[in-house]
Amino acid sequence: MAELMTERAQGIRIEGLRKRYGRGDTAVDALRGVDMAVAPGEVVGLVGPSGSGKSTLLKCLGAVIEPSGGRMTLGDTSIYDEGWRIPDLRALRRDKIGFVFQAPYLIPFLDVTDNVALLPMLAGRPNGESRERARELLAALDVAHRARAMPSQLSGGEQQRVAIARALVNRPPVILADEPTAPLDSERALAVIRILNRMARQYQTAVIVVTHDEKIIPTFERIYHIRDGRTHEEAGEGRGLE
Amino acid sequence: MISLAGRDILHGWGKFVFTGIGLGLLIGVTLSMAGIYRGMVDDAEVLLDNSGADLWAVQKDTLGPYAEPSNLADDLYRSLQTLPGVARAANVTYLTMQVSPLTDDPATGDPNARARRAMVVGVVPGGFGEPGQPESLVAGRHLTRGHYEAVADISTGFRLGEQLRIRRHAYRVVGLTRRAVSSGGDPMVFIPLKDAQEAQFLKDNDAIVAQRRRSAANPAFNRPGQPQVLDAVLAAQTQSNSVNAILVRLTPHAYPDQVAADIRRWKHLSVYTRAEMNEILQAKLIATSARQIFMFLVILSVVSAAIVAFIIYTLTLGKIREIAVLKLIGTRNRTIAGMILQQAIGLGVIGFIVGKTVATLWAPVFPKYVLLLPGDAARGFLIVVIICVLASLVAIRAALRVDPAEAIGG
Structure with a gap:
């Protein structure tokens, strides 16, 4: 296990992560020492029943809530070690973490290109360069022909591909995907996972997919099961991605 | 971004x-x-501009003629004209009343349909430059005759040549002016001073008959063998010798405050400069x-x-x-x-x-x-x-x- 972690140290590594809500008698331990490691270019599944701590883990990984203990390392940078090591969590989320949600949550008043280009613009990159980078990603995800469309004019699958493009546009070392295939049928769900795998390899991004979706669980080569705030790893089937 | x-x-x-x-x-x-x-x-500014006056002489201890009633004898202006610094003094009367044209309204056939509430201003006829006369006309001419002519503000809707009824008499509109309004916003109708004095103080026929009867029944007025006393009393009762204010225009280089002080001291009147009258209108009337x-x-x-x-x-x-x-x-x-x-x-x-x-x-x-x-x-x-x-x-x-x-x- 230690060897595996060292091997994947350049992706994201979590050791003994804990999260406690509340204090005293009413305290609830949502995470009780989570260990995970995801290498660059790898897509892993994070599965577990409702209330198992999936969303809490995702929020901790996304620097949205503060863990109660443990360590998180992104690449070779320690971001949490019994306390945040990065002063600007907003910039961390913007530059180092990509998010894909259950619903695409595209900004309804921006067209497809600007929805994707918004992140590099927020990071201070010039508008032209940001849009160029967005167009490249849209082309890679086969939605370049909808670049000028508004989100409401896209199909569910197209919207999710645009959301993936938005998550990738700042070339983050890790992408957190929260039930990204939930609203899609089997064919489209598999297509999204294929895209995530292709993009992960292409951009050497570590991808963690939180899911309940039985259709896509067999596609992962590694799966983390979470139950009662603890994870255990097992090998997946890794099929259906050809 | x-x-x-x-x-x-x-x-x-x-x-x-x-x-x-x-x-x-x-x-x-x-x-x-x-x-x-x-x-x-x-x-309020326009009202003061249109009066063409530098000073307003009014009844002692009143804020007249716009903010309070004021009555002055109509021969007082002559004595003001003799004071140093006074170029011109002219009587003026103001009376807000309903004015209706004699012509029927084309839509309703009713002359009262076009009746307007207006401020009737009695001014000394004489044309442009006379204190009280409108500063400028948009049509027609100024008042030049002593009786039965009128100059109306265009917002009254009255037309040039049209006849108006004010009290018992008819007046022909000989001129139209613009932005001549009272402090309350009522348009002005200018008529000759004598007519305005009559309109302001004239009683109706029944009241005159009743007053004559009362005077004739009073032995102090109707003395046996002295019928001229009663005639003189009746004549005095039906004539008006009052005006509301005297508009004073100063000679060039005269000091308004100095002339106003002279009038207050020697003529026992209240006098207001342009700045004081402006203050009365703004601080008291429209405050x-x-x-x-x-x-x-x-x-x-x-x-x-x-x-x-x-x-x-x-x-x-x-x-x-x-x-x-x-x-x-x-x-x-x-x-x-x-x-x-x-x-x-x-x-x-x-x-x-x-x-x-x-x-x-x-x-x-x-x-x-x-x-x-x-x-x-x-x-x-x-x-x-x-x-x-x-x-x-x-x-x-x-x-x-x-x-x-x-x-x-x-």
Whole structure:
């Protein structure tokens, strides 16, 4: 296990992560020492029943809530070690973490290109360069022909591909995907996972997919099961991605 | 960086424009209220300008002739003309009454349908330059004859050559003027002084007959063997020798305060300079109305602020999920606050443009003069922007309290 972690140290590594809500008698331990490691270019599944701590883990990984203990390392940078090591969590989320949600949550008043280009613009990159980078990603995800469309004019699958493009546009070392295939049928769900795998390899991004979706669980080569705030790893089937 | 606020406004332009129009109508009413106040002040200025006087001599210890009744003997002006510094002194009377044309209204056939409430001003005939005469005419000529001529303000609707009835007599309109109004906004009708004195103090026939009967029954007036006493008393009772004020024009280089002091000292009259009369009109006559209008302005401003706050707050609540996503992907708080602020100001700008336009369009329809000053519009715009900024604070506070974790399920 230690060897595996060292091997994947350049992706994201979590050791003994804990999260406690509340204090005293009413305290609830949502995470009780989570260990995970995801290498660059790898897509892993994070599965577990409702209330198992999936969303809490995702929020901790996304620097949205503060863990109660443990360590998180992104690449070779320690971001949490019994306390945040990065002063600007907003910039961390913007530059180092990509998010894909259950619903695409595209900004309804921006067209497809600007929805994707918004992140590099927020990071201070010039508008032209940001849009160029967005167009490249849209082309890679086969939605370049909808670049000028508004989100409401896209199909569910197209919207999710645009959301993936938005998550990738700042070339983050890790992408957190929260039930990204939930609203899609089997064919489209598999297509999204294929895209995530292709993009992960292409951009050497570590991808963690939180899911309940039985259709896509067999596609992962590694799966983390979470139950009662603890994870255990097992090998997946890794099929259906050809 | 793209303008998030601009894109949102363009995306939902219909909602913004219609909301802006609603707000604009409210702003239009606010600007009109300010215009009504400015119109009242301007009416007072115009009233003083039109009188052509440097000093107003009125009954002692009164604020006449515009703010209080004032009666003076109509031969007093002669003694004022002899004072050093006085170029011209002329009697004047003011009487607000209903004036109707003798011609039937073409629509109703009723002459009273075109009757107007007007301030009838009795002036000494003589043409341009006489104190009390209108400063300029837009048609016809000034009063030159001693009787039965009139010059009317064009807003009365009376036409050149038309005959008017004032009390018992008919007057032909020989001239039309513009912006000749009382401090209350009633248009003026100028007639010769003698006619105005008669109109002001003339009783109706029944009252005259009754008074003659009473005088004849009084043994002090109707003495046996002295019938001329009763005739003299009756003549005195039916004639008027009073005017409301004497308008005094000064010679060049004369000091108004010095001449006014001389008149007060030697003639025992109250005298007001232009500045003092202006103060009487603004501080005493229109002060209550001004306070009333100010209260309306405050209420309308509060209502506008509440509407902008409600609209911006509602629009922000409708974007909570997008705001959560924006915060999660690393958007700064100031970018989100800026978006809401720009939308509020955008709404205010749309509202102001609509408000200024409608206020300009409907100002001439108001029965009283509405004066829309560019300075008031600029101040109004500034106040609208300040109100929008303040109103957006509630929505900004709500947006900044959105937890980025809301974008993640669970």
